[in-house]
Amino acid sequence: MKRWLPLIIFAVLVGFFAKGLFLNPREVPSPFIGKAAPAFTLPMVGQADKTFSPADMKGKVWLLNVWAPWCVSCRQEHGVLMALAQSQPVPIVGLNWKDKAREAEQLLAQAGSPYLAVPDDLSGKTGIDYGVTGTPETYVIDKAGIVRMKHVGPIDEKVWKEKFEPKLKELN
């Protein structure tokens, strides 16, 4: 029996590894799921005289997409977001996070904006309130202003179909 022990321990480990391959260690559950989205009032990119606040979206299911002009993976998901903005299943608000070089306006003018509004979080404080760990991150917020889901990393078509669509269906 004793001589089989190393093999048995190893077999158990392999089981765990196999399971681990299908888990994402970067995906940290947000403590805000099921809680009210933190309030903020921020000026909007390109329209500095206007402000945006989550309270403006009461009664709608919407997405808060945290992005930045310097973020490469945000450009990856930009195409998917643009397509969504066309078919309009849900309004998307793009929180422009820590954009020190002030490039957001120019970039959106060039590449097109999928966003209903672009609040400008220059200091990054709103991002901290939401527990943003990196860009892009997307929050699904329901009609009552409660965070229902958080997605870390770029949205592609597969993620949209498998993760967002069922959630949005449930909330609408």
Place this chain on the structure above:
Amino acid sequence: MIPELGHFALIVALLLALTQATLPLIGAQRGNLTLMAVARPAAQGQFVFVAIAFGCLAWSFLHNDFSVENVARNSFSQLPEIYRFTATWGSHEGSMLLWALILAFWTTAVSVFSRHLPDDMVARVIGIMGLVSTGFLAFLLTTSNPFLRLLGDAMPADGRDMNPLLQDPGMVIHPPMLYMGYVGFSVAFAFAIAALLSGRLDAAWARWSRPWTTVAWAFLSAGIALGSWWAYYELGWGGWWFWDPTENASFMPWLAGTALIHSLAVTEKRGAFKAWTVLLALTAFSLSLLGTFLVRSGVLSSVHAFATDPARGAFILGFLAVVIGGSLALFAWRAPKMLTGGRFNWFSREALLLSNNVVLLAALGTVLLGTLYPLLIDALGMGKISVGPPYFNAVFVPVIAPALFLMGIGPLARWKEASLPDMVARLKWALAISLATGLLLPLTLKGFNAWASLGFSLSVWIALTVLIGFRERLKNGGRLAALPRAFWGMQLAHFGMALGVAGITLVANYQTERDVRMNVGDHAGLAGYTFTFRGTTDHVGPNYRAARGTIEVSEGEKPGGKKLFVLHPEKRIYNASGMAMTEAAIDPNFFRDVYVALGEPLNDQATTWVVRIFHKPFINWLWIGALFLAVGGFLAASDRRYRIAVQATAPSNAAAQGA
């Protein structure tokens, strides 16, 4: 054309590896000398073709061929030439190719330096290494082909640049050194499997695999130390070990390898612990493979992890299951055949080495548990946690301490049966001096501190027992230079541990640091120095722009002391990726490092900065200690008796085969 040539060479290498993995093993089983003779040429041919593939990839990097996806992702036209070369292994695909190259290199080394071994042993060893090589080459070709092209519009005008963290002299030699160690354990692994297959587990087997294991261990020691040194000056956090999964992935094989070289000594000299030694040889290489899986598959998140891709993870996991599972099953099947020879008393060199082995494995267990725990908890659906330095420091240090104590006694104890009163008489002064140093030294520094006491005592203890070892060897006359290299190697390595433990103890308990906000002309005092910020200037590098700070350091913690030296820490922005990097500036000497890093600029004119200042006492002892480990390892592996063994066994083998 060149990348296609590389791709083709890789396919040829895979075919040669398959040949190398099958024919010699069949030949060894059937006693067919012709099939066995395939082993050497197949291994050497495989090495040549992997080297061609590697050369082609390096050529593509050096010539900025951005039609190759791997080059486009990991290089940049403005990158200095040396980094364009090291970028060859800066990516996932490239580093796996380096792995395969080094494996082929070790196999070729075995094929050259094994003239004195029985043919079936050589055929089996090379065959097993061919199996491992087949797995890695198939992995490269199916999931991680470094030669994929981006054709037509997909070809970018310029590359995305190498990760700026890797653009550093340390990265030029760290990965090859580390892989020499990691992959070098495959030789001990192959010897162990060959011995299990043939059923000949004797002292000769241990003697053959010993120098290989020691050399691999020495490379691994140097590789780990280089990595730690790199993290220390490049990350700008002033830390030298983060218990990051990637670091642990290299540290675990090192612990297993350390246990293995000591266990091999007992098996060679006394014929004892055979099963245990075989199991350690399997474990050391299994942990190297496991480390590769952990880093490459993305099951653990790490600051170092490169690409993550489930298909790659699944391939490596399958490979792990076959190689490690297969070898452990073989072990379980053959274990009853391994008779333990060499009786020994509870207090003898064997017993001490065995205890040391157990302690090392317990320490290894704590690192393995801490590394895998987040994965286990996540897989069980019990939530997300991360295990950090507080766990490792609290658990690892007390577990490894007894090993450091035993390290002092083991080399002085007699084989078979040592006498306790005799040992006490020989060691009482060393024990008294080390305990006294441990108790008194912290009092003269910053007051009593149990951890510092423990560290100082152990360090002095190891150093004194090394001296006693030399004195006893020279008691009856004799010259230092006449002592065998194996003895010198062991003592140098042990002394290196004493230096390392002293360095770690001092830097962990007595380092000081400050984060200060500094305007141009501001002063900050720390550890007997005054730091004066003289502002930053813009500086243009080959592929980055930098703000270069000037910080004058003068004597005394009050401004106005004698000016000592000037440091230039930098904050760099890399052109291609836009990534910001901190380049720390260090004034090193034998007794301390003064370390300065620029944090964030606090205003738009960049006249006010957060500046991070560290005073790190004796930190360099750590790396000097690691250098002693590596030099000791190489010295021991070059001992005369291995060379004599070559000459002594060669004729008898020839005679045996002739009969």
